[in-house]
Amino acid sequence: MNPEKVVFGFFIVMALTLNFGFFIGDMDNPNHHHVYELAAAIVVNLIATILKFGDRSQMGAVLVATSLVADLQLISAAIVWGVSTHIDQTGMTASTMASIVSLSGGALLANVVSVLLLVVETIMLRR
Numbered sequence: 512m513n514p515e516k517v518v519f520g521f522f523i524v525m526a527l528t529l530n531f532g533f534f535i536g537d538m539d540n541p542n543h544h545h546v547y548e549l550a551a552a553i554v555v556n557l558i559a560t561i562l563k564f565g566d567r568s569q570m571g572a573v574l575v576a577t578s579l580v581a582d583l584q585l586i587s588a589a590i591v592w593g594v595s596t597h598i599d600q601t602g603m604t605a606s607t608m609a610s611i612v613s614l615s616g617g618a619l620l621a622n623v624v625s626v627l628l629l630v631v632e633t634i635m636l637r638r
Contacts, residue, residue, distance in 0.1 A: 522559040523629055526581065527622040529555050534619050538612045539605035546592060549615065553585045556618070559625075570632050577625040584618035 529552040536543025560578040563571065588611045595607040 519562050520629060522555060522562055523622075523625055526552065526556045526559045526578075527619070527626050530581070530585070530615060530619045530622050534612060534615050536612075539609045541603050541608045544608065544612060544615075549585065549589060549592065549611075552615070552618070553582070553589060556581050556585055556622070570628060574625055574628055577621045577628070581618040581621040581625070584614045584621065588612075588614035588618070 529548065533544055533548040533552050556578065560575065560582055563575045563578050565571075566574065591607065591611050591614065592603075595601070595603055601607075
């Protein structure tokens with residue numbers, strides 16, 4: 512067993528599960544989506560992105576692309592959250608929360624693609 516592959520797979524799957532955990536719940540209810548879970552999803556996605564930069568294959572390029580999409584979506588969600596709670600005078604509204612959850616849904620889709628590619632790559636490996 513290769514420890515590098517274990518860590519790589521761990522962070523890819525952890526990014527997916529954290530993002531899924533944040534995404535689940537009523538789309539417009541802020542009580543169902545915690546800011547720390549979004550922060551954890553961002554951090555783990557960024558770590559997964561850094562780990563993906565080592566692969567120089569075509570599959571590696573697609574993995575990096577999916578990870579960058581997820582990072583961009585989650586960082587955008589965090590920016591919307593920060594602006595709505597700290598800059599706008601309206602605070603967190605149902606429509607703002609729906610926008611944040613929608614952005615995390617896009618990141619979730621990118622993470623699903625990333626995990627599927629990882630599984631396909633693992634299946635195609637020959638001993």
